[in-house]
Amino acid sequence: MKKVLMLFLAAVTLGFTSCNSNDDENGIVIDGIDLSKDVDCCSAEEALQVYKFLQTVHYIPELSTSVDGLYDVKAFSKTGTLHRGYNDLYFVVTKKKTGNYVKFFDIKNVTPLMNMVKMNMWHSTPVGGALEVLDTKRPAVKHGWVSLLMNTSEAGYWQFSYDIEVLGSKGRVEDQVVNVEALLEGQDWLKSFKVGNDTYYLSLVNPNDWKTGTNAIQAYISKKSSPATTPYAVAAETFTVEIDPRMPDMGNHTSPGNVALAKQPNGSYQGSINLTMTGLWRIHLTVKDAQGNVVAGGDSQKDGFSSLYWDVTL
């Protein structure tokens, strides 16, 4: 990392000086690193963006590996740990020799497995599809997600596996035990419902980013696989998720203008939620199928609200 920073400081310095001189335009040459000639790697601008992005996330050592002694594969999450519910995962590959970011690599078959110790059973959990480039500005960062059903406890623990291919070299992370933390009280971002014999999971995406006011709300609906050790893919069916945010500590105060979550072309569900203050918000859910029939939630508990809900504490 330090190397990269140095590189860009140098690049910036050179950029300035080049205004005053007539250097050739073959690129920046520092200590044998020739960015312009490494076609696998990022441009200076792209590398700077990746570097900046990596300042906002934290490294997960358990999920990191090296491939053929040539490449370092590093996994990141927001906090460097994983927790119950939805987690973004980011992967970055660097060349061991130069430290440069590699643009082209593939990560496949991300498989978290939980061992339920007492029953000696294994199950997987909702996982996003193939990892994708984070965005065009940062082509060297691959993004995926997992939504973990439970946290690590006496009841069980999680192991992660995935395959990686970098510029023809193949590698694998096998059965790495990763601790999964519980969420704090007042946070419950993963719920399930059943339609017939099928079990679906509602994973709320990163409500930690929410602020008082209007927020985009995003979720995934995944379907339990059979066998349960296969990662649960995003459900092919189309649903609508109506939301009714309430504050149980404030006499079930609510907010106006909330927009139900509707399925997007990328498979996620998106809507809009209004939060009038910080504190515990219980987001009561009504799930409808494509025909508009209520398939989950929408019932009335004692307090008059749906028993299917996420809890988010701002």
Add this chain to the structure above:
Amino acid sequence: MLSLTPETIWFLFASKNFINEYMLSVLFISSLFLLPDTFTTSSHAIDEVVVVSVAGQGRTRSFKGQVASIDEHLSEFSHVNLVRRGSYAWEPVVNNMATERVATTIDGMKIFYACTDKMDPVTSYVESSNLQSILLNSGLNGNPQSTGNIGGSLDLKLRRVGFDGDLFHLNADAGYETNGHLQVYGADGAVSTPRFYANAGFFYRHADNYKEGGGREVQFSKFQKVNAFANAGVKLADMDIVEGTFIFDRATDVGYPALNMDVAKAEAFITSLSYRHLWPEGFLNSWETKAYYNHITHIMDDTTRPDVEIHMDMPGKSWTSGLYSLLSASNGRHDMQVNYDLYYNRLFADMTMYPGGAAPMYMVTWPDVGTLNTGLALTDVVSLTDRQSLKVSAKLAWQTQRLNNDEGYHALRVFFPGMKQRYHQVTGRVALNYQLSILNSQLNFGAGWGSRAPTVTEAYGYYLNNTFDQYDYIGNPRLKNESAIELNGAYKLSVLNSRLTFGLDANAFFFSNYIIGQFENRLSAMTVDAEGVKVYGNLGHATIVNTSFSAGWKLLTWMAWNTRLSYAIGRDDEEDPLPLISPFAYTSHLSFSYKHFQGKVEVRGNSRQVNYGKKYGETVSPAWAVVGISGQYTLPVQGHDLTLRAGVENLADKRYTTYADWCDIPQKGRNVYVNLSVQL
């Protein structure tokens, strides 16, 4: 100097001689008073408190003297009512219009309260000893610095000893009241030379919970207050004066029985520095430029209340900085003032709620609204003939407001997705008053138009719970300015060598875009137990009419009888009654004055409130009447004055509440007071 129209009421802390002369009706009093531009602000024999209505109506005096609170002084005004939320910090209501429609200034300085629940009208941040007079201009005919004064403007004139007075002067007051064990102690001193003067003083009040009529204690009605002031003036040259004032005022542990919370601290710093140039002759009289700064910190407290469902912290802050420049000029016919003013005010309040065990809930209730306001005002009193005069006043003001707190801004955007972070408003007023004096009668009539911008609460307030109607109020940034046309008239007649006087007085305000909270059933209340949510909105039109009749009869040289009846109507756009409009009210008193003794027996009362604002959550207030007796004796001891005052309020110990008692909290029961003033 200024001539007084019926809409102008002077409330003065005047000399004893003045009292004796003016116990009864005197129609023209302006020249006798200490007007702001008087060169020597003379008399520090400021011992008495007098309320004088130029209309010759309700002219009474507060027998408590300087020991009386500002609220008690204000309650002597005929155009003023006071909304009580406890025994401290009452909210002045002028012509049946409260804070939103009344401009309050301290010596022309803008100051804004810091509590979202109106626990601290700015009049609560000064003390009697700070003041020389309170000037109330009724209606749109405001004082030059006031902005948004549809109902009227109050200017609290700070007390200055002035130049060329007695070299040294000391004043001490002490008072005790049985009900609530109110104790008042005050002392101030003054130095005056031809080139320099200085005053400084200290005031302390303490009260326990008071008892309502019948003797039951009203919980959470205690308070404590300290106030200190200092001011000084220097003559740089014969006609150039620099003056500075400073007030520190802090109330602590103030109970508000009508609300769910009390106040831990309400604190104000008020400072100003001014420069005046005077012209002894010629067209120009004086030019005063003043720069000022004040800030208020207000911290509510519910920790002493039992059964609090959710503990809350609700601090509020207000700070204001500004200046005005006032040029006064006169010739034989014209008496003119031109005033430019500029101020910047910031209001921030937030609320943190602590539900047991769960995460705290936080919201911004006033989103750090910065208001920059500037205006130009003109006043001209034209003497048409010996008997006729015309007063013209006008002001144009522009303001811009910005929501400096992003969290508060985004929260409000939930309700108003299209709202902006900055708004501009233009407001103005113009008023004409004509006065005709014929023989022993005087006729006044006037007309005006004026507008006001919505207050910060009305435009940007966020879930402000109002215990009056149990609704949560949300501000509305889309509000239009409210405006009103005012018509007023007064007639005064004195017969039998001025021994018998009659007065009639009426004004009417025809509002457009009247701002009031409107039901919003689609929104959910935040406060537990609240009935629902109201959002401020503009009513197409509304009307408020105030009328009064007064009579005075000087029965004997030492005895006089005065009475005053008033009635008001407030109607919204559906002809339903507006809330907080006074029912039929009356006061009647016999006053005595013999040598050094003065006394008064008074009956005050209201009829049952027939037209109450049911639609707005108001409940009916029953009729009430109370009797009070008061007396005063002044003992001149070798040039030093010693004044003893005593009286009984609510003699029959009646339990009563008035329409202006928030949530029907009862008024004080029988109260005996004694106080003593010494001047050296």
